[in-house]
Amino acid sequence: MAREPLKVLTESMFYVLLSLLRRERCGTEIVQFVDDTTAGRVPLGPGTLYTILAKFQEEGLIRETAVEGWKRTYAITDRGRALFRQELSRLKLCVADGDREEDRV
Amino acid sequence: MKDRKRTLRPLELWNPGTIEKWLEDEAARGWRLEDCGRVLATFRAMEPGIYRVRLRPQRPETPEARRERGETCREMGWDCTAVITGGDDYDCEVFYCGDPSAPELDTDPVARSWAWEKPLRRSWRTAWAVLGLLLAALLLKAVLPGRPALDFLLNENLSRLLWLSALCLLGVVMLRRLRYLRQMRRQLAAGLVPDPGNWRRDRRWQQMVVVLFLVCWMLPLIGGMLPLWRAEPDVTSLPFTAPMDLVEGTDRSYWEFETDHYVCRSTSLAPARFGIQYRGQQGECVRNAADRLRFEFLAKALYREREKSFREDDRPTIETAVENAAFDQAVVLRSGEERLFLARSGKVVYALWLDFPADLTDSIAAAAAAMRE
Numbered sequence: 201m202a203r204e205p206l207k208v209l210t211e212s213m214f215y216v217l218l219s220l221l222r223r224e225r226c227g228t229e230i231v232q233f234v235d236d237t238t239a240g241r242v243p244l245g246p247g248t249l250y251t252i253l254a255k256f257q258e259e260g261l262i263r264e265t266a267v268e269g270w271k272r273t274y275a276i277t278d279r280g281r282a283l284f285r286q287e288l289s290r291l292k293l294c295v296a297d298g299d300r301e302e303d304r305v
Numbered sequence: 306m307k308d309r310k311r312t313l314r315p316l317e318l319w320n321p322g323t324i325e326k327w328l329e330d331e332a333a334r335g336w337r338l339e340d341c342g343r344v345l346a347t348f349r350a351m352e353p354g355i356y357r358v359r360l361r362p363q364r365p366e367t368p369e370a371r372r373e374r375g376e377t378c379r380e381m382g383w384d385c386t387a388v389i390t391g392g393d394d395y396d397c398e399v400f401y402c403g404d405p406s407a408p409e410l411d412t413d414p415v416a417r418s419w420a421w422e423k424p425l426r427r428s429w430r431t432a433w434a435v436l437g438l439l440l441a442a443l444l445l446k447a448v449l450p451g452r453p454a455l456d457f458l459l460n461e462n463l464s465r466l467l468w469l470s471a472l473c474l475l476g477v478v479m480l481r482r483l484r485y486l487r488q489m490r491r492q493l494a495a496g497l498v499p500d501p502g503n504w505r506r507d508r509r510w511q512q513m514v515v516v517l518f519l520v521c522w523m524l525p526l527i528g529g530m531l532p533l534w535r536a537e538p539d540v541t542s543l544p545f546t547a548p549m550d551l552v553e554g555t556d557r558s559y560w561e562f563e564t565d566h567y568v569c570r571s572t573s574l575a576p577a578r579f580g581i582q583y584r585g586q587q588g589e590c591v592r593n594a595a596d597r598l599r600f601e602f603l604a605k606a607l608y609r610e611r612e613k614s615f616r617e618d619d620r621p622t623i624e625t626a627v628e629n630a631a632f633d634q635a636v637v638l639r640s641g642e643e644r645l646f647l648a649r650s651g652k653v654v655y656a657l658w659l660d661f662p663a664d665l666t667d668s669i670a671a672a673a674a675a676m677r678e
Contacts, residue, residue, distance in 0.1 A: 212413040247410035
């Protein structure tokens with residue numbers, strides 16, 4: 201079964217939200233941000249990027265802010281921030297659990 | 306060397322792995338998909354090489370958004386060269402990438418399943434709806450009283466049969482689509498890439514279906530122009546009995562009968578078919594039918610069918626054999642006031658029904674004389 205959408209974010213989705221936390225970005229800037237931040241560990245294909253952006257817009261997690269020529273910029277919404285924080289807390293818990301168990305070993 | 310080629314397009318888009326593999330093999334031979342209409346796919350020549358080809362369903366978006374997406378894809382090494390028209394499903398974009406270092410078009414299996422989710426659901430519903438309609442039509446046909454199968458075959462000509470074949474083929478195509486859809490749902494749920502399978506076998510099947518659909522669609526149109534279908538029925542040599550001959554020796558008058566129904570046609574399996582029905586003032590009915598068929602076995606089958614049809618209601622029937630050298634088979638059946646004189650001579654079948662008592666001797670002699678000629 202596929203994971204329930206938007207309850208648990210995949211890495212690509214997480215980094216797309218992360219890229220919009222501090223400022224608005226367009227598609228290529230998001231790809232660049234993810235590539236720089238993860239040092240290429242998380243590849244973000246264009247098909248995936250635009251599917252995620254469309255879905256996030258549908259769900260009200262991001263919104264389109266400006267259109268300059270063919271360039272479109274996106275900004276995170278309050279709902280998007282809330283989901284990001286929720287996911288970050290979940291990941292922190294995962295890391296804490298992992299660290300604790302590793303220390304015991 | 307020509308710079309374009311055309312081939313039959315893939316029928317179904319629900320096996321994207323197969324189509325991708327086919328397009329990758331074409332790209333290795335130096336052909337890139339340029340356009341894909343409802344029937345034909347057009348390829349343009351390019352430098353042969355190793356390309357990755359990916360299909361993605363096109364979603365509704367503004368032209369600006371599409372342009373932005375296209376530009377970003379191009380910057381990332383993926384070029385959308387064509388859109389495959391989906392017909393009843395959805396349109397599908399075809400992306401080519403010749404850069405081995407470029408990331409995959411889809412890097413997240415969950416996002417990929419989102420992209421396919423809506424068209425997949427729509428196609429699933431469409432396939433069931435088409436199958437439901439076909440089934441409803443079949444049930445309706447089974448419930449409603451219809452003409453016997455042989456009569457349908459002889460009367461309706463090849464065009465109706467071709468349409469019937471096309472409908473059966475449509476049913477098979479929909480069943481295959483449901484199978485692919487289920488397979489794809491499983492693949493997407495498991496985060497797997499589409500399995501290319503045996504794309505050559507799949508292509509052969511798809512091409513066969515497209516050709517058959519075209520034949521079913523075109524043949525009736527072309528058929529109207531060919532002499533085989535257009536031929537005028539030659540009914541003058543067929544035996545015929547007018548009510549005037551029947552009412553002799555009875556208390557009825559010929560002028561009391563009116564033509565109720567008249568059929569005269571030629572089909573590929575029955576070059577001459579003639580039928581006439583008269584109705585009398587008291588509701589009496591005389592039906593006269595004569596058919597010259599293409600093959601003797603069909604004439605025998607029609608003879609059997611008419612005989613069976615008269616006996617159908619299990620009513621007591623008196624059978625009287627008719628001895629006449631002009632006929633290969635002949636019989637008079639009586640049930641109450643109804644009568645049927647049925648005869649076959651070679652490929653010609655003659656039948657005379659009437660629902661009032663009458664002396665058929667003269668009619669039989671006239672039919673025998675006509676058949677001898």
